[in-house]
Amino acid sequence: xxxxxxxxxxxxxxxxxxxxxxxxxxxxxxxxxxxxxxxxxxxxxxxxxxxxxxxxxxxxxxxxxxxxxxxxxxxxxxxxxxxxxxxxxxxxxxxxxxxxxxxxxxxxxxxxxxxxxxxxxxxxxxxxxxxxxxxxxxxxxxxxxxxxxxxxxxxxxxxxxxxxxxxxxxxxxxxxxxxxxxxxxxxxxxxxxxxxxxxxxxxxxxxxxxxxxxxxxxxxxxxxxxxxxxxxxxxxxxxxxxxxxxxxxxxxxxxxxxxxxxxxxxxxxxxxxxxxxxxxxxxxxxxxxxxxxxxxxxxxxxxxxxx
Amino acid sequence: xxxxxxxxxxxxxxxxxxxxxxxxxxxxxxxxxxxxxxxxxxxxxxxxxxxxxxxxxxxxxxxxxxxxxxxxxxxxxxxxxxxxxxxxxxxxxxxxxxxxxxxxxxxxxxxxxxxxxxxxxxxxxxx
Numbered sequence: 455x456x457x458x459x460x461x462x463x464x465x466x467x468x469x470x471x472x473x474x475x476x477x478x479x480x481x482x483x484x485x486x487x488x489x490x491x492x493x494x495x496x497x498x499x500x501x502x503x504x505x506x507x508x509x510x511x512x513x514x515x516x517x518x519x520x521x522x523x524x525x526x527x528x529x530x531x532x533x534x535x536x537x538x539x540x541x542x543x544x545x546x547x548x549x550x551x552x553x554x555x556x557x558x559x560x561x562x563x564x565x566x567x568x569x570x571x572x573x574x575x576x577x578x579x580x581x582x583x584x585x586x587x588x589x590x591x592x593x594x595x596x597x598x599x600x601x602x603x604x605x606x607x608x609x610x611x612x613x614x615x616x617x618x619x620x621x622x623x624x625x626x627x628x629x630x631x632x633x634x635x636x637x638x639x640x641x642x643x644x645x646x647x648x649x650x651x652x653x654x655x656x657x658x659x660x661x662x663x664x665x666x667x668x669x670x671x672x673x674x675x676x677x678x679x680x681x682x683x684x685x686x687x688x689x690x691x692x693x694x695x696x697x698x699x700x701x702x703x704x705x706x707x708x709x710x711x712x713x714x715x716x717x718x719x720x721x722x723x724x725x726x727x728x729x730x731x732x733x734x735x736x737x738x739x740x741x742x743x744x745x746x747x748x749x750x751x752x753x754x755x756x757x758x759x760x761x
Numbered sequence: 762x763x764x765x766x767x768x769x770x771x772x773x774x775x776x777x778x779x780x781x782x783x784x785x786x787x788x789x790x791x792x793x794x795x796x797x798x799x800x801x802x803x804x805x806x807x808x809x810x811x812x813x814x815x816x817x818x819x820x821x822x823x824x825x826x827x828x829x830x831x832x833x834x835x836x837x838x839x840x841x842x843x844x845x846x847x848x849x850x851x852x853x854x855x856x857x858x859x860x861x862x863x864x865x866x867x868x869x870x871x872x873x874x875x876x877x878x879x880x881x882x883x884x885x886x887x888x
Contacts, residue, residue: 493868502868503864503865505822505823505864506864507822507823508822536864538859538862539857539858539859539860539861539862539863539864539865540859540860569859572856572859572860573856574855574856574857574865574867578867631868633871634870634871634872636868663870666871666872666873667808667811667870667872667876668811668812668814668815668872668873668876669811670807670808670810670811671810672814745822746822746823746832749832
């Protein structure tokens with residue numbers, strides 16, 4: 455990390471982040487924890503929805519170095535809320551740091567996931583719609599579509615931030631649970647709201663907890679607290695040039711551990727499968743789930759009124 | 762204009778989700794084959810204890826620490842629930858009752874769902 459210099463900071467942005475951090479700490483102190491039993495995916499979505507009333511706060515980071523560019527970290531801070539059992543809404547703030555360059559805020563995303571079927575099936579569909587307002591310096595790599603490639607990460611932050619990307623993204627999420635395994639497939643279509651063609655991508659993940667039955671004792675590092683799997687994802691070109699030609703593709707193992715206090719730590723080394731991809735990506739994630747966050751906030755205010 | 766298209770897509774998908782989530786009393790919806798499933802962990806003390814820990818992690822936030830219900834969420838000590846077959850309870854955990862706010866717990870392995878059922882069945886009825 456020491457090789458990364460963060461320059462060009464905006465004092466207003468820093469004070470906003472300070473406020474945000476304090477708010478997060480307040481909410482963490484307020485809510486009670488629940489073990490989230492997360493799947494270890496970074497890009498692939500499953501049909502699992504956030505439990506209604508719960509708020510998950512998570513960070514996801516991708517570290518990489520394009521062949522002709524500087525090392526970068528793309529990071530996202532995400533707030534995922536279970537609005538209903540069939541509707542999960544999520545808000546992201548993205549940022550990027552480039553070695554020998556700067557750290558900047560790169561935009562926001564708002565996504566919604568809807569589970570259209572009330573029952574569990576062999577394959578469970580979820581519909582996903584997202585609005586992104588990001589810029590060309592974004593490096594969070596939350597999906598790969600079209601002809602996204604290593605060359606996109608070579609340009610510095612100053613140049614990249616000039617390029618506005620207001621996009622709508624649709625996903626069809628298909629997910630199956632069988633004998634402890636989860637297998638999820640995502641089909642992605644993304645449209646820049648300026649006059650650009652639809653771009654396509656995919657993500658596939660499979661994972662399983664290391665132990666299926668729960669232990670009768672509280673444990674920290676027992677096998678049931680770990681999940682491992684594999685993830686593959688990449689672009690599929692665009693409307694005028696659909697296919698794998700000139701697209702980046704990634705594959706890697708992925709794993710996570712959920713602590714008894716409710717934190718989930720995830721890690722995945724991922725490998726570019728062709729020259730168009732960043733050769734190696736290291737992904738880290740930390741998440742924390744707060745149960746029934748608004749009920750607890752209301753209870754806190756009611757208690758305050760009584761006093 | 763593009764923003765209008767994006768908004769219309771969002772609205773259409775939301776409306777579809779609401780309509781599709783319709784359902785009624787879950788107990789009447791359990792298929793006979795599911796009702797008859799037996800719990801491989803039935804009455805096993807270790808499974809009940811494991812189920813208790815799972816309940817604390819995943820269920821107590823809505824149903825209360827002692828499964829007595831809270832904030833309009835039902836008690837799991839009711840006679841109706843306790844008289845349901847173990848297979849029916851397992852079916853409910855797998856499918857949830859999405860319209861009524863009960864999520865699907867299919868993300869948990871089947872073994873853990875049966876451990877939860879063993880714990881739920883060990884609770885005393887309180888009407």
